[in-house]
Amino acid sequence: DIQMTQSPSSLSASVGDRVTITCQASQDINNYLNWYQQKPGKAPKLLIYDASNLETGVPSRFSGSRSGTDFTFTISSLQPEDIATYYCQQYDNLPLTFGGGTKVEIK
Amino acid sequence: QVTLKESGPALVKPTQTLTLTCTFSGFSLSTTGMRVSWIRQPPGKALEWLARIDWDDDKVYSPSLKPRLTISKDTSKNQVVLTMTNMDPVDTATYYCARTTIAAADDYWGQGTLVTVSS
Numbered sequence: 001d002i003q004m005t006q007s008p009s010s011l012s013a014s015v016g017d018r019v020t021i022t023c024q025a026s027q028d029i030n031n032y033l034n035w036y037q038q039k040p041g042k043a044p045k046l047l048i049y050d051a052s053n054l055e056t057g058v059p060s061r062f063s064g065s066r067s068g069t070d071f072t073f074t075i076s077s078l079q080p081e082d083i084a085t086y087y088c089q090q091y092d093n094l095p096l097t098f099g100g101g102t103k104v105e106i107k
Numbered sequence: 108q109v110t111l112k113e114s115g116p117a118l119v120k121p122t123q124t125l126t127l128t129c130t131f132s133g134f135s136l137s138t139t140g141m142r143v144s145w146i147r148q149p150p151g152k153a154l155e156w157l158a159r160i161d162w163d164d165d166k167v168y169s170p171s172l173k174p175r176l177t178i179s180k181d182t183s184k185n186q187v188v189l190t191m192t193n194m195d196p197v198d199t200a201t202y203y204c205a206r207t208t209i210a211a212a213d214d215y216w217g218q219g220t221l222v223t224v225s226s
Contacts, residue, residue: 001170034212036154043203043216044154050210087154091211095169096156 002026002090006099012107019075021102023088028069032092035064035073038101039084047086048073080106109133111143111204111217118223119194125222129187129204133215136162136182142207143187145178147200148219155200159207160187196224 003026013019023033035048046055048064051071061076075082083106088099115127127145134141144159158168158178168176177190187204201221205213 032211036213038154043205043219044213045216046212046214049208049212049214055212055214089154089156094167095171096211098154098156100153 001095002029002093002097004088004090004097004099006088006102008102009100010103010105012105013078014107015078015080017078019078019082019104021073021086021088021104023071023073023099025069025071025090025092029090029092031066032090033064033066033071034089034091035062036087036089037082037084038087044087075104078104078106109206109215111206111215113202113204113217113220115202115220115222117221118225120226121195121224123194125189125191125194125198127189127191127202127204127220127222129189129217131185131187131204131206131217134206135185136160136180136187138162140209142209142211143180144205144207144213145187145189146203146205146213147198148203149197149200152200157202158189194224198222199224 005024031051033051036044038044051066052064065072085101085103111131141162145157160178175192201219203219204217206215
């Protein structure tokens, strides 16, 4: 199975801060990576697909990028409504695998 | 609009078989490119992908769970059914179904259903 190492596992930042989350794949997965946001008690929501494509209706402060097997998810200016846990997911190989999640809190 | 909803028992006993139904609307699984996946999440833990069924009835499973899983669809009812045999307490989780794009992105999710395995 492809392992997705996501870091940090949690972070605390102030409103307006730039927030960065990384996922490292255990092997090359091309651009086959999605990012999801999950608020407490809710289902995940797709934010980014194919590493860097913004899902329709998702605010432009969210972005994704890739460098080799390292993937970065960025919130350019953290908003109170962004409090959630974020997950990466690779779909290059079965089984599809998720990262361990990053819990984002407001400082 | 696209909606999905999971249904099934909230409590199952160890060794029993779990049957979950995903009832959806706003798309058809007979349309080329449409897929439905099942994902679960143990309390306080990360997401785990389980299985997927495609418009052409192609089915894929998590290799570690494949012996225990069966996914099927009823296109006329807009339903996808997942069965998991030999349930164990470690299978306690919220089970989600999701519409999956041809690019394997889960763009619409159900609300999830919590299944507890306990005697």
